[in-house]
Amino acid sequence: MSKAVPENEIRDITIGVVIVSLIAGLAYIIPVMGFIFAVFVPLPVMLFRIKLGRINGSLVPAISIILIYLIYHGQGSDLVMFAVLMILGLVLCEFMERNWPIDPTIIVSSGIVLVGSLAFLLIYGSFSGKSIVGLTSAYIQKNLEMTLTLYQQMDMPRDTIDVISRSAAQIQYVLVRLTPALIIMSILFVSWINILTARLLFYRFRVPFPDYGLLNRWKAPEQLVWIAISSGLMLLFPSTPLKLVGMNILLILLIIYMFQGMAIASYYFDKKNFPRWARTVLYTVIFLQQFALIVIIGLGFFDLWLDFRKLKQKEVPG
DSSP, rough: OOOOHHHHHHHOOOOHHHHHOOOOOOOOHHHHTTTHHHHHHHHHHHHHHHHHHHHHHHHHHHHHHHHHHHHHHTTTHHHHHHHHHHHHHHHHHHHHHHHHOHHHHHHHHHHHHHHHHHHHHHHHHHHHTTOOOHHHHHHHHHHHHHHHHHHHHHHOOOHHHHHHHHHHHHHHHHHEEEEEEEHHHHHHHHHHHHHHHHHHHHHTTTTTOOOOOOGOOOHHHHHHHHHHHHHHTTTTTHHHHHHHHHHHHHHHHHHHHHHHHHHHHHHHHHHHTTOOOHHOOOOOOHHHHHHHHHHHHHHHHHHHHTTTOHHHHHHHHO
16 A cells, blocks of 8 residues: 655645745736746745655646646646746756756756757647747747737837837747747756755755855856857858857857856855845846846856956965
């Protein structure tokens, strides 16, 4: 006979399902800013996966996705997105339990989810008679139409709406061809932000968490800068395919240098003993203000030469 699930674990599973479903629901019903909630869908999945173990912890996303399907039946693309985010949370925990360093944890987990998602799209496309490009194009077109409708409801200037409407085909063309980079960027970012947030949450609930060391000392491999420069030079060539390849590579590297820039900012926040409320405000400004985010990416990129944290000096013996 199978062992019965203890009552306290049934309670935790129920709480987990409610939290995951609530976050996913907020991501679905709140226009524009709902993506903020979607980013944190993996977080409660990670918490209850570590707390309850592999089998019982996996019940939380499994039941949640069924519940979300029953509530939002017919919203296939959103259901797939939530499922991918929950699976990402489970995969991250597998490597966290093995005490892998943070770099391979994020890279391998993101890679597994990317390959799995690609395989799903290939299988789905074979049954629906649509290619991955066709599915992607249809999804982007749908979201562009929804965005225009939202702008109209928000009473945005008619001239702005007309410009976007006339440029919709060109925007769709570019976004479809930048989709590989945008997807990789999204998964890397979601993995990174959820691991950082999980570290605080797990300590709060006394759940084991890997020792990743001082993450504000983290830096990207120095060789990446030459790939970034090469991809930037590709944008100068007249060949459109070459430009698109360069742009995809550059976008992926930008998110990596953003991680390094955030580590630099965190390093100085710690050095200057910024209070938690001040850090929260500054982090919010960084993510909401494009100029601040560009500065952070610039810090990460130029850290190779300027060594803002003087890490190279500390590595010199004697």
